[in-house]
Amino acid sequence: MNYTKILNFALNQPKVIYSFVLLLTLASLVMMPNLTIDTDPENMLSSDNAARLFHNQTKQDFNMHDMIVVGAISKKSIFTPDNLAALKTLSDQITNIDGVISKDVLSLSEVDNITQEVSGGIRFEYLMKQAPQTQAASSALQLAIKRLPMLDNTLVSGDGKAIAIYVPLTKKELSYTVAELIRSYTNELTIDLDFHITGLPIAEDQFGYEMFVQMGVAAPLAGLAIFILLWYFFRNFALILAPMIVAMATVIIIMGTLIGMGFTVHIMSSMIAIFLMPIAVVDSVHILSEFAEKYKPGANAKEVVKKVMKHLYTPMLFTSITSAVGFYSLLLTPIPPVKIFGAFIGSGILLAFILTVVFLPVYLSRLSDKNLNKLQLAIARMEQKGRLSSSLEKIGVFASTKTKFILIAAIAIFALSALGVSKIVINDNPINWFKADHEIRVADKALNAHFAGTYDIWLVFKETDNSHISATKEFLINFQGLKSKGLEAKALETYLASKENQEQLFSQELLILLDDLTFSADPSFEQELAELYKLAETSHNQNKLFIQPDMLNWLAQLQLAINNTDFVGKTNGLVDIVKTVNRELHSGEAKDFSIPTSPEGVAQTLLQYQSSHRPDDLWHFVSKDYQQSLLWLQMTSGDNQHTTKVVNWVKNYIDEHPAPVALDIDWAGKSYLNIVWQDAMVNGMLSSLMSSFVIVFLIMVVLFRSFKYGILAMLPLTFTITMIYGLIGWVGKAYDMPIAVLSALTLGLSIDFAIHFLQRARELEKETGSLKTALTAMFQEPSRAISRNAIVIAVGFTPLLLSPLVPYITVGFFLASIMALSALVTLVLLPSLMMTLSGEKLEAN
Known part of the structure; x- marks a missing residue:
């Protein structure tokens, strides 16, 4: 079924369309009470991510x-x-x-x-x-x-x-x-x-609470801002009610579907409503603008609607598809909340398109003659006397006559922006999600100025030495030899059968079983059982890596070296417990603040510590089998750059000062997880941007059936992306989660203006036979529609600037800037390139 048939059905069955939209909206609204907020950055990583699994295993192992x-x-x-x-x-x-x-x-x-x-x-x-x-x-x-x-x-x-x-x-x-x-x-x-x-x-958690409040404030404010702006443009309440219905229905249906499908509302998905509100009215503004221009008093509104939709359907379809592709590209990132955000925004854009091309024509066709005449008068008055019209005409003349200047300036700005992109620094910190005067930020600054640090990461050590393999093999061979000689050892056989992991074979339980067996077995086995017991005991003691003095002394040197750096406040670990207890067991003076010289001496300090009021504190720093140890690093900053410096410094130190035995060394803790998902986000965003860029380019070539026009369509968004990220690099704004997502938003939204401009310009060129004449006409109603769209979207995001949360402010500021810049680039750069390629010249008035 093609669109003409769908449109005719909709225009002839308005009650069916109204009922369908209403029921779908109400069904989605019912899901809203099931809303669940999630602001845990750990969920930026998939549940099977190795770093996340290790982090949670570390929490479990060391309580x-x-x-x-x-x-x-x-x-x-x-x-x-x-x-x-x-x-x-x-x-x-x-x-x-x-x-x-x-x-x-x-x-x-x-x-x-x-x-x-x-x-x-x-x-x-x-x-x-x-x-x-x-x-x-x-x-x-x-x-x-x-x-x-x-x-x-x-x-x-x-x-x-x-x-x-x-x-x-x-x-x-x-x-x-x-x-x-x-x-x-x-x-x-x-x-x-x-x-x-x-x-x-x-x-x-506090961000989650304030995010919930922000969701209830920003979206209605965005709706109000768009409503006021549409009123200014069209001066007709009945008319502007239609795009507001489309926007509200889109937001409710998408958010209701997200919640109904069991997804939590993360920092990313919390912005879906505020994003969709302005985006959902974009096509409506094009339709209203052209409908207002074409409708004349006494005309058949239904027939005018059909003409308008026939003219706008294809460019609106392609702009919606390309915008959705920009957001769907986020599905290529390895970050679940970003995937959800991209999927539902992309689906929301397509839903808004469907509602616009079905609901809006029905609504317009049923408006009274009085309202339609008021609309026509309002548009005529605005176009004749408005500053927007005269400004656009001047821009059109400038873009078409100063082509060399514009192209040289564009190349220079692009080069400067590219240099700015190279200066971008990747960094994030949940504390910085709040404004500088927020109590969380104030507390963070105050306490980190006094203490070693309220941010922590955990460095975990585990032996990789496989010497237990040969000892295990020797033990099992000797035991099988005793069994072949007639030794009865049911309890020991049961124990050995239960040990799937041979690393855990040698334990205190095994020693007890062997000791009991020595007394119960035939005296003829006494000597061989004694040797088997000695092998097990030696292997068991060797497995207790973190009571070995040489190992603890190496850890002490590592702690001292870390403490002497500028980016770690202090470290806490097993060594501190051992040294402190050893000092008090001896003289109580600094000379005995040291590691005992024997494993037995270390074991004695740990045994003594377990008689304290908090014996379980020991197990925060060493596993009960003494085969793993944890070092707690305190830092005064949770910035990713800071944490990365610590991780890299420790790696370099250990490479230069290896441990006495081979160790597996890994990191855990919230600050470390932040750098893991940030790295995944950056790489994922780059991949999604490149892939969606190629897809959008191919769509443009198909739409215009021209390789040249496909390239022209991509230039404004390429220029806009480079310029926005260049600005970010030059001003020193950290590349964080909201900034990263802007790449997809820029690609998805910036292309819209170029599609409408090029599609309409080509049609006018065919009608007039002259690009020069076509561009002159372009800076009448078509450029006004593009400008109104840019203004509507930009204004729709401005309520975010009032938020107490920095990510919302960032998104609001940059998206408003992106819309203004991409529209300006489209209206200035594209005419200049088209005139240059055609060889025509337009004389200035």
Whole structure:
């Protein structure tokens, strides 16, 4: 069925069309209550991504949690009885919050002091079980913390003016709720301290809350802005109601479908409504403009609509397809939320096209003569006296007569923009999604100025030495030999059968089974069982890599080297526990702040530590089989550039200073995941841009049936993309997620103006027999329609500039700029190129 038949059916069955649109909209609206917000950057990676899997495995292996950081800052020393009493109260309140893992809360009142017993041995006692009553006791507490490397500059700032509480959560989705509750507690404290809350989980969760609010504000504001603008253009409420219905129906249907299909609303998909609102009215503006020009009082509105649609259907179809292709290209990225965004925006554009070419003609054909006459008068008045008309005529003369100047200037600007593109820096940080004066940003700046850093990444070590393979093989051969001699060992056979992973063969359980077997077996096997036990014991001890002194000394050197860099505040790891306990087991002086010289000595320090009030803290830094270890790096910035420097520096150091044994070394933590998905995004966006660029070019060649015009159609968007990204490079704006997505938006939207311009110019050239005459006519109604479209889309995005969230502001500013620039390039560069290629000249008036 071709479009003419569809149009005739629609015009003859208006109630069917109205009912269908209404029912589809209502069905989609019903889905809205199922909305689920998701702002977790971890979901920027697919569920089977290797880095994401390792991150989550690390959290499980070392019992690590997402944490928010609560900081209290004093203008002078924070170590006063009143301040410490207030912080003790706050800590107690925090540990009782649902969703907080109380046993892992890090605060002065929850951690241990490690000291020597007067009679010898080591003593673990709560650092601040009760708040000090005197200034002397408060100062003594400050000195005690200086002796504990795990706490110094982590819980207490180096200048003694700030104290932090680290709050681990059962689920990161609770961050905003927990933070709000903590804020209510701090507001009740009558103490002269500045309280701040920061950390990536709270930044992400609070962004989700504010994003939800923004969704409810920006889209209606965009609709209002477009409505006012359409009123200014057409001065007819009944008329402009049609494109508003198309836009609202498109947004509701697409968002309802997204939610109904079970997709969460991520930072990307939260912008679908604000994107579709202005884009959905683009075709309507073309139709209204041409309909207003062609309709004369007394004419048959239905017949005028048919003529208008016959003329505009093909260019609107191709502009919709090319715009959709630009967004569908995002499906080539490896980032799920970006794929969803691209898929639903692309589908929304096609839906808006269908609604426009079916619903709008029906609506126009049924308008009263009174409304149609008012429309015609409004358009005539605007075109005769408006500044837009006179400005476009001047642009047309300039573009057609100053061709050499325009082309030379365009080449120079393009070269300058290309240089700017080379200066682009890839960087992102969820904290920077908020404005500089937002409480999250203020807290981030304040706490990172005092502490070693509220951002963290985890460096995980695991032995890659395969020496266990030969030991396992020897053990199994010897055991089979004993069985062949008649040894009965059912329990041991069951144990061996349960060990699919031979790396886990040698364990304390195996030693116990062998020891029991020695007593129960025939005495003739005693010597051979003793040798088998010795082999298992030796292999078991060797498997405990991270109690070996040479391994721990290497880790200590690595920590020292990292701590001496400028981009890591401090490191925390197993070495700090071992050194601290070893010091107190001996003299209590700095000379014994070292790694014991034997594995047994290391094991003794760890055994002692497990008698503390927080024995499980050990397992944050070493696995229970001592075959893996985690190093916690604290940083004062979560920028991707910062994290990448750390990762690269550590790699270079380890390459130059290899570990005593071969190690598998990998990274985890939120800051690290950010650089992983950023790299994936950049490469994915580049691939999607290149592929969609080729597809759009081929579509242009098919549309115009001309290779030359296909190239001409691509020039404005090529110029616009290069110029926008060149500007980004020159002004130093970081290439982040919103900026990356703009490439697809630019490609999808910038081509629209070129299609309409070239299609209409070719038609006019055929009618008049002269390109010069055709271009003169182009800067009448056609250029006004293009300009109105650019203005409508640009204004539609301007409400985003009022957002408190930086990604929305970025998108709003750059998309408005893209629309203005691409329309200007189309109206100036294309006529100049066409005149140059044709050889005709247009005289200036």
